[in-house]
Amino acid sequence: MKKISTKITAFILIAIFICACNAVKRVPEGKLLLTKNEIKVNDKTTKEEIVFNQLYQKPNSTFLGYRLRLNLYNLANLNPDSTYQAKFTNNPGKYERKSKWLSAKQVDRLGQSFWYHGIHDFLKKTGEPPVIIEKTKIDKSIVRLRYYYFNTGYFNVKANYTIDTLSIKKAKTKYTIITGAPYSLDTIKTTILTPVLDSLYESIKSNSLIKSGNQYKTLDFENEKNRITTHFRNNGVYFFQPNYVTFDIDTIKKVNKANVNLIINNYSYQEQDSSRTEPFKMYKISDVNIYTDYSPTKKLNITDSTTYNNFNLYSQDKLKYKPRAITNAIFITKGSLFADNKTVLTTRYLNNLKIFNYPSIQYEVDARDTTAHSLIAKIYLSPRKKYSFGTNLDLTHSNIQDVGIGLSVSETIRNVFNGAETLEIGARGNIGSSKDLANPKNNFFNVSEYGLDLKLNIPRIFMPFSTEKIIPKSMIPSTLANAGFAKQQNIGLDKENFTGALSYNWTPKKNNTARFDLFNVQFVRNLNPQNYFNVYGSSYKALNEIGKTYSNNTSYFDTDGNLIIEDGTSGFTNDVLTGTGSFLTPIAQTDFQSVKSIEERRVRLTENDFILATSFTFSKTTKKDLLDNDFYLFRTKIESAGTLLSLVAKGASMPKNVNGNHEIFNLEYSEYIKTEFDYIKHWDLTKEKVFAVRTFFGIAIPFGNSDNVPFSRSYFSGGSNDNRAWQPYALGPGSSGATDDFNEANMKIAISGEFRFKLLGSLKGALFADAGNIWNVLDNVVDEKSTFTGFGDLKDIALGSGFGLRYDFSFFVIRFDLGFKTYNPANESGQKWFKEYNFGHSVLNFGINYPF
Template sequence: MKKISTKIAAFILIAIFICACNVVKRVPDGKQLLTKNQIIVNEKATTAENVFNQLYQKPNSTLLLGFRLRLHLYNLANLNPDSTYQAKFRNHPGKYERKSKWLSAKQVDKLGKSFWYHGIHDFLEKTGEAPVLIDSSKTEKSILRLKYYYFNNGFFNVNATYKVDTISLKKAKIKYAISTGKPYMLDTIQTAIATPVLDSLYETIKSKSVIKSGNQYKTIDFDEEKNRITTHFRNNGAYYFQPTYINFDIDTIQKGDKANVNVIINNYSFQDKDSTRTEPFKLYKISDVNIYTDYSPNNSNLKITDSTTFKNFNLYSQKKLKYKPYAITDAIFITKGGLFADNKTVLTTRYLNNLKIFNYPSVQYEIDTRDTTYSSLIAKIYLTPRKKYSFGASFDVTHSNIQDIGIAFSPSLSIRNVFNGAETLELSGRANIGSSKDLANPNNQFFNVSEYGVDLKLNVPRIFMPFSTEKIIKKSMIPSTLMAIGFSRQTNIGLDKENLTGAFTYNWTPKKNNTARFDLFNAQFVQNLNPQNYFNVYGSSYKALNEIGKTFNTEPSYFNNTTDRDLIIENGTSGFINDVLSGKTALTVSDKEYAAVKSIEERRLRLTENDFILATSYTFTKTTKTDLLDNTFYLFKTKIESAGTLLTLISNTTNQVENKNGNFELFNIEYSEYIKTEFDYIKHWDLTKEKVFAVRTFFGIAIPFGNSNYVPFSRSYFSGGSNDNRAWQPYSLGPGRSGAKDDFNEANMKIALSSEFRFKLLGDLKGALFADAGNIWNVYDNVIDEKSTFSGFKSLKDIALGTGFGLRYDLNFFVIRFDFGFKTYNPANEPGKKWFREYNLGHSVLNFGINYPF
């Protein structure tokens, strides 16, 4: 293995050396390859990205250690493959005729367009990067841009020059020298506002001005101040106001390095016949709000046949009005008698669009001619309904932590405005077949997982409660209520399950980029259909029990035969466990084998008994991400969930009888009772040049109490997988340093820390270096194994570390991801063998995922 690795490394080094020797292959005589830009500011070199972004010419892109891979690929390409192909026949007379005898002439011509002769060179040229040649005209433009950059940052006396330093015959670098001089500072700030009402409005926000005395001059601050003033005016009635009415008079004459600023806001100017007139700005009020509920953009002739007025809103329809008035007016923030405001217009269109029963709405304003002062506006809101019924279907190929591959089909039916209150009812089904190597598969079937289910969801665009919540959750927070019920049946050549769920959820946005979710209740009933198959599914548990049975079992009928002496599933395994726990074998409570059998039985009961969970939870999310291209942001998410507490309160109040285990039951099932909390924080830094550094921290804990001494499997945590610690397979890390002795290892506490450095390789192909740390532990539950339990800060030494590298290919609408994870620190190994003992390809884990892990 070492010899092969050495040969590969040597081959790569030789290839790099050969390419490096030919770096100026495409550089014409008399031209020079730009190898480096150097910028000296006030006799000191700078690496500021904002400064380098001003340059028109930048050297060819590099990978690690400055290797210009794309330039080398371009140099390998034949830029004229057609001419080269034809030259083969010109230089060898008769060759074309000979080839045409056993291939047709058409095929010989087509061969010249093949991948080997043409396609490979097209690929190299497209994927590669042409050499960047020094162009004096572009260098001069760079000088101008550098001057503008520093001028816009207050250096009004900036001077910039450049020099080309020749490195070799066809290589050179450019050295830019910049002398900024002293920056100009803002001195006195004055205003000259022609319209009195605008002057009064300005005084209310003057203290929050972006341009302040003592600040260094920056053009961007003046642009921001202009937008700030305009936004304030237009949100307070100044309908005709635009940023162009704001000017800044900056006086630097005989001021040294000081600048006086005069903020000038002129009167409103408009065209009156052949002349331009000016007059003071007016603050406009809304005289009417007219809503057209079935407007068609293809037919502008509105023939109103039905109308109504509700809370000062006028609703019109060309046919019979199909909506309860409040369903629409609750989404409108433009009010009769109120001032015109841009922010209310935006909020209205956002809320109406969020109803999902109309196409994107149109809001228009016109002068109300009934007002002789001409200071009133009629707001006209045009709504185009979507189709009442819509059908959809999706076909997906999926990959998850359990399924290696899955094929899913999901049909759906949506009914809009189902109760005339802008509600949306959605009925959807799903069918899935998949393949998983993690599940028992005695018949060696490729598709060994299947699931089908149906879901019914009703979305109400308001808080659905018998009393008003406007004072707590205002309608500007765009609240909604989701009521859902679902059923699914899962067959996985194992326990098989039926899952019945129900939820009543409130959603709203307290502030921009903040979301809140409150589950009034979230119910789940899980029934295991095939619990007797437990030891076929969980092979590690069977192996451990079987080894003990071979030594201590005395009942021959429990074995398959007298030679192998393997416990029969289910009669042999259950019989032996009962004999051990009832004292019918030689094992006693003090024996470690007795404790092992007891632990195996407790886990079997935990994973095979039916579960009923009735939970209430609150989730809050905050992010600074503005769009998909934003690479500098953070996301914080927290959740708190409580399950079973209400049921216990009812049981105690109504004097319900406890079962033999001392627990309460509902529908003959011991319901789960626990409290759970999670914290998730993600932070991205844009390092420029398409390099991003990202980190994620996660902490979660679920504590059982009252009616439970453990957390249900569906609410517990696992570690490993493509979105977790990528050096371990899903469910194969932890708990603690136990060594993942079970088939599906889970626990009720988790810590996860990840970091990733992302960079561009070739075109849409990107690379990443990552490190993942974390583990799961049992705490405050019925697990007593000290290797699996968290016992304070000393247990943090059980945090596992995985490192590796990955490849990502960006398809615009999603990213395909491959990650290679290596076990750097494995807490399950013996002391002295925890670090780098499994750091090789044989123990690596290949993860496939869609989109980035965090």
């Protein structure tokens, strides 16, 4: 085996060496392959990414120092068509022979097959052609380097280059830059010809980006120009544009200093064949006209109109909307100054209604105003179809379901109550496969579910009193009411799940979101609780071993000597806990506690749950768009369940059941408080390298009517979006070693780090480390290994590490991660670190999109 490994290693090294020696295969005679760029600034080598980005030529990319993409390109045949034809040109009889048993057309098409043509196209597309040193591009790079340093204040910069030949057909380019001393800003003055603009500028002058003593930077001048323009256009100066702001930079008789004169000229416009200038004016809105059913392909023909709160609404047919529903989304008001930010906010709100296509907002000077200081705002709304039908077929993967096929259909009704509301009625079905469930018949599809959903979105806070002072309409508030029913039918417990919620959503600031669930109700009904021990095999195995050791009741056992499900398991458990049974030997205290724990878990996981919760969720992000790789996301949530029901029960002096708890609909309701904190941070390391970190803490504390948290509200660890070295539900609690089938608890800590980098084209790689665990705290679990009693239990935080591959399809990412158990808190002392760091104990995860 050792000899075979040595041969394979030697073969790989030889192959790499051959490819490396062939790096100049496509480099023409007399030309040089660029292997490196070196930049020295003031006799010091620089590694600044922004400086290297000025160069027109960069060496071929490398992976771990190896030019993989260049060598893949070199393996390609650049003219596969000519090569294929040459086979027959040099041997005419060969074409005739092939044509006899294929046909001439098939022989010709064979040349376009993958092995003759496609593989070379793939190698060319995946690979990179050699970067040949070109003097013209170097000259352009020199110009760009001079501009870059000039724009940062070095007005006397000098730049040059040399080409150093390293070996046959290989060379590096060395750039030498002497910047000289930078220029700083000296006196700053302004020349603003329009008095009203002068006053507006004075109000923001203190925040100017152009300050005396600062080093000259062209970017500061551009940003100041945009800052001034934004302020003016948000305060009525409709015709103002950035090009009206200019700067006169004076360096005459100055030593490395520059005087700056900020100049804002008057408004210039064309009148017939001559240009005219006049002072800028501040414009007010004289009318706001809203065209509710505009079509760009039809001539406007108004047949219905109304005026509401100084807004004019027009329609070509009968007006279909309650005026307030539309005007609530309009921030441009009669009598106010023109403002760009109000235009943007109006566009966002109207688009958020989801009953119109993207709106068009235009302004025109009001000819009725003889002073020409008024604008008419015209808002054109193109309605979407009132009814739309959607269908979706999904291939899914989750922490429980290894593979699933889901079909969902929905009908959307817009403006359902003439108040811009949107009603969505949906139905869904899913069949899937899960190796985590008992499957005696070995069926591939052993999970099924179907459900119905009803969602009503109201574009305002739906309450019997006004909330404008607390949540103004500029925060784009909305109300979401939903109800749903789902039924699982499988070889497990089978469940019916009824849900309902009333939620309020708004955006307090840009990139901030808030959500308040006034109520979120869930009723979970187990249809097949007697099947518990078929599903939770580890619990049955533990109970069965104890039963065979102690019970002498033969009716509890089958012919193989195992406890019968359900009669044997329930009978033996009752005998132990009540002490009424007949046993072969007295039951040890540890075995008694094990039976008690097994029964408590069985009762908790098979009992029906009723949850009435209120929650508040807040999130903040600095992410600008999908391509932003330098941002953070913070999310926190607090949830309270059962408190309102307990207040009602105590106020009404409702009786308690035998367990000392209150009931509703003959069912003990859950009572707990839960809070979560989630923080994600991404750092863009340039060259398509990203480092990402996620931290999570969550805890749910039962009290009052409950001594545990419902399964649906508890935490688990492991899986493709968690600690990837463990399967879902296979880690924890604490150092218990995941003795149950679905291990969950009411407290969780998770920390993950991932370094992402580009491999080939759309293929990306990642190195990751995941740490965390779950624990029971302040509930009815007494197992010391599973509970968190103090900071000393943080030693039970598990660590997994590994690597992964991602393929980016632009609209989604397919992900494979291989995780290795690096530190396993469940192992004995001295066996926790790296004892399972091998492929035999590794976990392969499949996921859609990035884990965080």
